Amino acid sequence: MAIEGSFFMGGIAFLSMESVMPAMVKELGGPNWAIALAPVLMIIGFGWPQIFSALWVERLRAMKPFIIKFALIQRIPYFLTGALLLLIGKDYPTLTVAAVVLAPFMTASIGGILGAAYFELVTRLIPIKRVASMWAIRNSLFAVFGIVAGLIIKWILDLYPGVIGYGILHFMAWGMLMVSFVIFFSLKEDNVPDRLPSDPICLKTGFEAFMKQWRENSSLGRFVITRILFLFIFVAVPFLSIRAIEITGSASSLLGMLVVPQMIGSITGNVMMGYLGDRGGVRLPMLLGRFISIAAIAGALPANEPWHFMTVFFLLGMGIGTGHIGDITLVIDFAPPKRRKFFFGVMGVLILPGPLIAVLISAILRTFESGFQLACITSILAILLSLIFLQRLKDPRREQVQSYPMDPQSAQTGNQVL
DSSP, rough: OHHHHHHHHHHHTOOOTTTTHHHHHHHTTOOHHHHHHGGGHHHHHHHTTHHHHHHHTTTOSSHHHHHHHHHHHTHHHHHHHHHHHHHHTOOOOHHHHHHHHHHHHHHHHHHHHHHHHHHHHHHHSSOGGGGHHHHHHHHHHHHHHHHHHHHHHHHHHHSTTTHHHHHHHHHHHHHHHHHHHHHHOOOOOOOOOSSSSSSSOOOOHHHHHHHHHHHHHHHHHHHHHHHHHHGGGTTTTHHHHHHHHHTTTTTTTTHHHHHHHHHHHHHHHHHHHHHHHHHHHHHHHHHHHHHHHHHHHHTTTTSSSSSHHHHHHHHHHHHHHHHHHHHHHHHHHHHGGGGGGHHHHHHHTTTTTTHHHHHHHHHTTTTTTTHHHHHHHHHHHHHHHHHHHHHTTTOHHHGGGGOOOOOOHHHHHHHOHH
């Protein structure tokens, strides 16, 4: 699963949400709200359908057949958008921007439908004490692909700046996504239960069970709050690549050279997260990731040379990557084994206020002359506040790995995937 996921995310790197997307939307003539929305399109798309699909997934024994049915459709938007950009992109700018914005949102929305099933498949194949390192391996491989993608982005946009270049990048992303589909198709699903639960969950009983856990475990609430606050980093992120191009006077091909250090930073963060997460819990690397993210945003304020912004994106990749793995790992750790699919869905929906409010604030600040500075300050303050809740969070992995029970057969088969 680590290899399959790395090809999927490697494809997305050709249109990196943090660096390429905001600048691409602006260059194509997108409005402020679309620029602000660009970095969080996949977060929002992935989050909103999970709670509904989880009810469906609860009634499934095998996860892989369900995922296969939607996975091919999930990859189509990038192909269609690439074709539109190459064929009619210059003649229909409004349609072009709409397609560019909708492609990652639609792909992520289908991913959200599949999310609960995918996470359930992870728990069947990967032993709990190796979950953090599995995500770290997956994201490190993705970062390697991303470094290559960054060099290709620079080359493509040097040769074909504008609409044509972005169309080619969409096709390259689609090609990587199709490779990930072929790899996933070859996976074997183990530990399929003999029968479904005798008490299949419904929306009412699912929420009642979730709220019971919420009341009994104060760390769960703190975890949700710290995740939401950390997502306020996306108040500043939409400004960064645009400012790098404008203040340095560089061509759009600079975006490729921002993706490269971003991916190197992601590798560094993932190695740190995998090592510390498996041995001492995920809270410490999550704390470090937030401090690194603050350093990235603060460092962007005085930046005025390409290498300055490359350093900023190195720190940004490290901070966001570390936080992302920690979030996923803790969601799995907190999830009750009998209701984890519904739990994954609820957690995906609960964080949506973070990116949505961040988009609104970022779009408003773009109308101010000092909007960039205000956006950076807002992000830094929100991340600092998230540290307060994270510091008080009890890490179930550190207290006792066995807090998330799995059957011995699952623990044995997990090693086969890695």
